[in-house]
Amino acid sequence: MVNKLKKKLDFWVVSSIVVAVVLGIFLAYPLFSLLIRAFRDSGTGAVTMANFVKFFSKKYYFKGLIKSLNISVIVTIFSTLIGGPLAYVMSSYKFKGKRALDIMIIVSLLSPPFIGAYSWVMLLGRSGLLSKLIAALGITPPTIYGVGGIIFVLVLKLYPFIYIYVKGALQKIDASLIEASESLGCGQIRKIFTVVLPLILPTLLAGMLIVFMTAIADFGTPMVLGEGINLLATMVYTEYINEIGGNANFSAAIAVIMVVVTLILFIFQNVVVNRLSFTMSALKPMQPKEFKKRSVSVACHAVAWLVAIVSMIPNIVVLITSFLKTEGKMFRQGFSLESYKKVFSTLGRPVVNTYLFGIIALLIIVGLSIIISYLSTRKKSKITAFIDTITMFPYILPGAVLGLTLLMAFNKPPFSLSGTAAIIILAFVIRRMPYTLRSSAAILHQISPSIEEASISLGCNPVKTFFKITVRMMMPGVLSGAVLSWVTIINELAASFMLYSAKTTTMSITVYQQIIRMEFGTAGAVATILTLTTVISLMIFFKVTGNTEVNI
Amino acid sequence: MSIQIVAEHIVKKFEGGKVTIIPDLSVTIKNGEFFTLLGPSGCGKTTFLRMIAGFNSLEGGKIYFDDQVINDIPAQDRNIGMVFQNYAIFPHLTVRENVAFGLKLRKIKGEELDQKVDEILKMVKIDQYADRLPERLSGGQQQRVALARAIVIRPSVLLMDEPLSNLDAKLRIEMRSTIRELQKEIGITTVYVTHDQEEALAISDRIAVMNKGEIQQLGRPLDIYLHPANTFVATFIGFSNLFAGKLKIENGKTYAVLSEDCVVETPELREDVQDGMDIIVSMRPDEFVYADKGLRVKLRSSTFLGQTMSYKLDFLNANALDINDENELTEAIRYVKKSYQPGDEFCVMPIAEKINVFTGNGEESLIKDVKKYGE
Numbered sequence: 001m002v003n004k005l006k007k008k009l010d011f012w013v014v015s016s017i018v019v020a021v022v023l024g025i026f027l028a029y030p031l032f033s034l035l036i037r038a039f040r041d042s043g044t045g046a047v048t049m050a051n052f053v054k055f056f057s058k059k060y061y062f063k064g065l066i067k068s069l070n071i072s073v074i075v076t077i078f079s080t081l082i083g084g085p086l087a088y089v090m091s092s093y094k095f096k097g098k099r100a101l102d103i104m105i106i107v108s109l110l111s112p113p114f115i116g117a118y119s120w121v122m123l124l125g126r127s128g129l130l131s132k133l134i135a136a137l138g139i140t141p142p143t144i145y146g147v148g149g150i151i152f153v154l155v156l157k158l159y160p161f162i163y164i165y166v167k168g169a170l171q172k173i174d175a176s177l178i179e180a181s182e183s184l185g186c187g188q189i190r191k192i193f194t195v196v197l198p199l200i201l202p203t204l205l206a207g208m209l210i211v212f213m214t215a216i217a218d219f220g221t222p223m224v225l226g227e228g229i230n231l232l233a234t235m236v237y238t239e240y241i242n243e244i245g246g247n248a249n250f251s252a253a254i255a256v257i258m259v260v261v262t263l264i265l266f267i268f269q270n271v272v273v274n275r276l277s278f279t280m281s282a283l284k285p286m287q288p289k290e291f292k293k294r295s296v297s298v299a300c301h302a303v304a305w306l307v308a309i310v311s312m313i314p315n316i317v318v319l320i321t322s323f324l325k326t327e328g329k330m331f332r333q334g335f336s337l338e339s340y341k342k343v344f345s346t347l348g349r350p351v352v353n354t355y356l357f358g359i360i361a362l363l364i365i366v367g368l369s370i371i372i373s374y375l376s377t378r379k380k381s382k383i384t385a386f387i388d389t390i391t392m393f394p395y396i397l398p399g400a401v402l403g404l405t406l407l408m409a410f411n412k413p414p415f416s417l418s419g420t421a422a423i424i425i426l427a428f429v430i431r432r433m434p435y436t437l438r439s440s441a442a443i444l445h446q447i448s449p450s451i452e453e454a455s456i457s458l459g460c461n462p463v464k465t466f467f468k469i470t471v472r473m474m475m476p477g478v479l480s481g482a483v484l485s486w487v488t489i490i491n492e493l494a495a496s497f498m499l500y501s502a503k504t505t506t507m508s509i510t511v512y513q514q515i516i517r518m519e520f521g522t523a524g525a526v527a528t529i530l531t532l533t534t535v536i537s538l539m540i541f542f543k544v545t546g547n548t549e550v551n552i
Numbered sequence: 553m554s555i556q557i558v559a560e561h562i563v564k565k566f567e568g569g570k571v572t573i574i575p576d577l578s579v580t581i582k583n584g585e586f587f588t589l590l591g592p593s594g595c596g597k598t599t600f601l602r603m604i605a606g607f608n609s610l611e612g613g614k615i616y617f618d619d620q621v622i623n624d625i626p627a628q629d630r631n632i633g634m635v636f637q638n639y640a641i642f643p644h645l646t647v648r649e650n651v652a653f654g655l656k657l658r659k660i661k662g663e664e665l666d667q668k669v670d671e672i673l674k675m676v677k678i679d680q681y682a683d684r685l686p687e688r689l690s691g692g693q694q695q696r697v698a699l700a701r702a703i704v705i706r707p708s709v710l711l712m713d714e715p716l717s718n719l720d721a722k723l724r725i726e727m728r729s730t731i732r733e734l735q736k737e738i739g740i741t742t743v744y745v746t747h748d749q750e751e752a753l754a755i756s757d758r759i760a761v762m763n764k765g766e767i768q769q770l771g772r773p774l775d776i777y778l779h780p781a782n783t784f785v786a787t788f789i790g791f792s793n794l795f796a797g798k799l800k801i802e803n804g805k806t807y808a809v810l811s812e813d814c815v816v817e818t819p820e821l822r823e824d825v826q827d828g829m830d831i832i833v834s835m836r837p838d839e840f841v842y843a844d845k846g847l848r849v850k851l852r853s854s855t856f857l858g859q860t861m862s863y864k865l866d867f868l869n870a871n872a873l874d875i876n877d878e879n880e881l882t883e884a885i886r887y888v889k890k891s892y893q894p895g896d897e898f899c900v901m902p903i904a905e906k907i908n909v910f911t912g913n914g915e916e917s918l919i920k921d922v923k924k925y926g927e
Contacts, residue, residue, distance in 0.1 A: 451640045453605075453607055453627070453636070453640065454640035454641075454642075454701075455653070456627045457628075457634035458628075458633075458653055458654030459631070459705065460628060462626075469642060472644055473642075473643065
């Protein structure tokens with residue numbers, strides 16, 4: 001009897017229960033309470049549909065939804081039109097400076113989210129550098145503010161997703177498939193539409209979903225460029241802040257609407273991809289060919305470099321402004337390190353916070369990911385099914401919604417976490433775990449269970465085998481996910497923006513605050529530190545693992 | 553420290569008891585013998601092996617190592633050596649570290665450890681690769697590492713799950729004699745799983761031929777080949793042509809009647825046979841002679857295989873039971889007198905003392921003293 005009980009309570013059963021409870025408390029419970037709050041009156045607490053009625057009946061809010069959807073769709077289309085062809089051309093043909101272009105594209109994707117917005121304000125804003133230049137020529141400069149600006153900035157930020165996804169998919173196409181289509185008399189253009197496109201379609205759709213979700217969830221860009229335009233992500237925040245306590249439940253309702261939108265898309269995409277998907281593995285991947293015509297080659301190179309450079313502009317602007325001499329809020333002639341000195345003398349805390357919170361969050365992410373991925377691939381049970389479902393949510397939770405959710409759930413005992421470092425770390429863990437979790441699960445699928453059995457047969461007990469053999473073998477996959485988690489943690493804004501206090505400010509929040517205060521020098525300096533950390537992290541990762549790609 | 557393994561009425565069910573893989577299996581594997589589980593995929597042979605190893609649970613019955621019931625002993629405490637189909641070498645450890653893995657867990661250290669590892673590496677002839685990582689070894693070398701790792705811990709029993717199936721044909725033959733020699737040298741009880749009947753015949757002391765979770769026949773390789781216990785074994789071990797016929801008893805002698813022109817005196821049969829009963833007669837492809845009359849055949853195609861010529865045939869005047877829609881004869885090429893062309897018709901007769909005779913349903917051999925469970 002005791003023996004049986006002992007058997008039932010083995011390491012993995014205990015782990016799965018612990019993980020389920022932790023996820024239940026920190027993810028399922030907050031989401032559930034968000035849902036409940038959305039259906040309650042803020043004042044009386046009575047069950048009501050009023051919050052939703054208000055949203056859909058008032059033009060002000062409803063328009064926000066429509067506008068959000070519009071912007072996200074347009075951003076997705078343009079990102080696809082830029083990223084797709086770029087990936088195809090760069091994979092199919094021998095390209096000069098391919099490596100440099102790759103790095104520029106990845107860096108522009110991974111750099112802090114709203115830096116694009118703010119740099120373009122510096123260039124094309126009311127007193128922007130380029131605006132003045134263009135105005136001097138007697139032309140009315142295009143405005144960066146408003147819907148157009150938001151779309152422009154988001155497309156430049158998000159097309160790299162499509163680029164990376166499509167590039168990955170193209171590498172899985174066996175060269176013989178292309179040769180087969182050519183041998184059957186398929187021309188260049190026709191080949192793309194009848195063979196290549198259908199083969200990469202599932203991946204392309206996955207990339208488009210990510211772009212759409214990121215666009216609709218993006219918080220920083222409309223905050224900086226919106227100037228009064230209300231979008232879903234910003235409304236969640238402003239409704240909560242404006243009438244704090246008073247109408248938090250309305251804010252919750254907007255959040256729920258947002259989650260429903262992303263959930264519908266997520267399910268739709270899953271259904272479509274499941275129907276379309278097939279497995280491919282290329283024995284002989286496509287080899288890049290020489291361009292046939294010099295003119296085509298020149299045109300392709302020019303466009304690719306133009307896109308990459310334009311998307312790098314924000315980082316360059318940030319870098320330059322960080323070294324400009326400043327006087328109060330004004331820039332003066334010449335360069336200096338003043339901004340950096342100022343950051344380290346007055347803004348040391350956010351820098352320390354970012355690294356400290358980031359590292360703690362990363363350690364938790366790595367630990368949880370290893371355990372969860374093992375549970376759900378090797379120890380399937382009803383509990384792991386629950387864990388699988390609940391860990392899907394971070395994929396579809398916009399950052400602002402997550403922030404709001406945690407704020408509402410943990411602002412009273414027994415969990416009064418508001419204003420603490422713990423709640424920021426919690427947000428980091430929830431938002432950024434999917435990267436590590438997914439790549440951990442992926443590598444685990446490639447490790448044969450018989451390796452573990454071999455170890456057990458030699459006398460090593462299963463738990464020891466897990467730590468000694470399995471975890472060790474999972475490391476490459478875990479690390480490649482962890483580097484993405486890390487890079488996106490330090491650049492996280494949307495969720496932490498709802499959760500920070502004076503003591504728990506991070507670098508991305510500081511950048512935002514400095515921009516609002518028009519302290520562009522220090523904003524640039526902090527942003528540069530962030531970008532540099534990102535680039536160095538990626539370089540260390542490439543060096544250590546010998547990888548040349550990032551899988552997003 | 554080798555042991556005897558006894559399985560008593562073991563049952564294996566999957567998917568919460570809905571699918572039964574092994575309904576009721578009992579067998580004794582003798583101390584020090586090379587015992588092979590042979591059968592088509594899905595017959596339960598690997599399942600049984602993994603039950604001995606401790607990776608599969610038992611839904612009924614008991615397994616003993618000598619006198620000790622091991623049902624509840626976890627795999628890591630059973631002191632087994634296991635060799636896997638995909639080698640399962642730890643890719644992050646060198647050859648030496650792989651082999652030392654189990655010894656270290658047994659608290660063997662320092663000089664003794666080095667000495668034991670060196671000794672075994674020499675034995676399996678991979679000592680020159682000791683400090684390499686497995687990814688730089690060929691499949692055959694990796695399997696040698698796996699073998700060394702399994703036997704260096706002096707296990708009570710060596711379990712091997714299709715260890716050669718990922719190797720190419722030539723290497724397979726080389727490795728199987730290595731395994732065989734090593735096993736005899738150490739004298740360890742070995743349970744070996746394979747679906748390759750030639751491999752099983754070559755390597756084993758005894759073979760258990762399995763199908764659908766049941767042992768079809770258990771015995772020495774030669775006995776099984778010469779006297780299969782039923783038609784499944786007859787056709788699975790090597791190829792056999794099967795014919796439906798009648799038994800005729802005349803003057804105390806027994807005859808198999810395959811057709812009017814083909815009546816063959818059988819080897820000595822069991823005493824309970826009756827005149828006129830339905831039988832199935834099996835004949836190996838090379839157990840025939842040309843004759844003026846007998847089984848009339850029409851040649852469908854011929855294949856030259858080097859040492860032999862193989863003919864695919866239609867039997868015209870006998871009731872041949874098609875196995876995979878093919879019946880064949882093979883003829884050692886040095887005896888080929890005349891080469892036949894597709895469409896040619898000729899007659900052959902089975903060699904009487906070589907044929908096997910089964911009941912009409914094919915489930916039992918009627919040959920005297922043929923046992924399903926042999927020693």
